[in-house]
Amino acid sequence: MNSIQRILHRPFFIKLFNWEYWSFTTVYLCIYPVWFLLCLRARSLFFFAASNPTIKNGGFLCESKKDIITIIPPQYHPSTVFFSIPSNGNIVLRDLQRAGLQFPLIGKPNVGGRGRGVKVLRDEQDVITYARNAYMDFHIQEFVPWKLEAGIFYVRNPNQANGAITGIVYKEFLSVTGDGQHTILQLLQKDKRALMYLGSLKNIHGDRLNLVLPAEEKMIVSPFGNHARGSKFIDATHLADETLTQVIDGICKQIPGFYFGRLDIRFESWEALRAGKNFSIIEVNGAGAEPTHIYDPRHSIFFAWKEIIRHWVLLNRISRINHKKGHRYLGWREGISMFREAKEWARKLEAMTE
DSSP: OOHHHHHHTSHHHHHHHOGGGSOHHHHHGGGHHHHHHHHHHHTOTTGGGGTSTTSGGGGSSSOOHHHHHTTSOGGGSOOEEEEOSSOOHHHHHHHHHHTTOOSSEEEEESSOOTTTTOEEEOSHHHHHHHHHTOSSOEEEEEOOOOOEEEEEEEEOOTTSSOOEEEEEEEEEOEEEEOOSSSBHHHHHHHOHHHHTTHHHHHHHHGGGGGOBOOTTOEEEEEOOOOGGGTOEEEEOGGGOOHHHHHHHHHHHTTSTTOOEEEEEEEESOHHHHHTTOSEEEEEEEOTTOOOGGGGOTTSOHHHHHHHHHHHHHHHHHHHHHHHHTTOOOOOHHHHHHHHHHHHHHHHHHHHHHO
């Protein structure tokens, strides 16, 4: 690696020349005027609340995972147990045992986003520690065995019988492949994507990063299908054929009042998913969902802006139709309160992620 390559391998330059690592504000700042034009069209700054009437705030911010999971048919989501704080780790373990959940498990905050506060729980001590360090209500979920994960964006006009898939992102988990010589840490330091998340990976794995993997042995270092946790997002929208669309449409129409959002799904294979088999919905995201296929490294920031605006227009259209059907927008005070609440949740989530 020459001197120029070494310079470009530094996190600052990786971030500078790859927009997918830019901050949320940086990505969205230039297109905020479009959002305000849509607000004018709906005559409300908080029109999105009417998009998914059965989800708090339409799923834009501060929605409760506990409330959302109750409207998803149980056969489509993993077994989950919810807990309120303060919680006793031993009581949590007892309730998990009663529910028949076995390790490994996944701990998640009841209100969250971008993978913050999500942790793999491998044993009883992990559960006790997670419960003790929880700053907000949380849930513990069975670890879905399927190895593949995708985010499928779904949109349905309330006046139409069928919906459509507007984007698919395939999630490639952050991993390293051993060479029998270098430690996991050294391998991660050679990878530009891994380098951007090295701090959190050190917190997760600790001294395990000093291990040397045998040649050709692959290790997933971040098992979360989240861009903020290192996953590579690949645009797979071309897979949205008629068969897959019918499957997803059939599922989403069983979720009352759901017209706009993204399903995060773990599944065995694309063939099985297209057949409606061997999959599990691990997350339903509403009005605040991003069309995350934009984060494919092949796409430019201009493609991202186009897709974000396209989905904003769809969100606005759905919200206005539902508003005419009697579903209300948020009032000014309610909207401001929502953003204040979201700021407080974000502070707690950061504390749970440390």
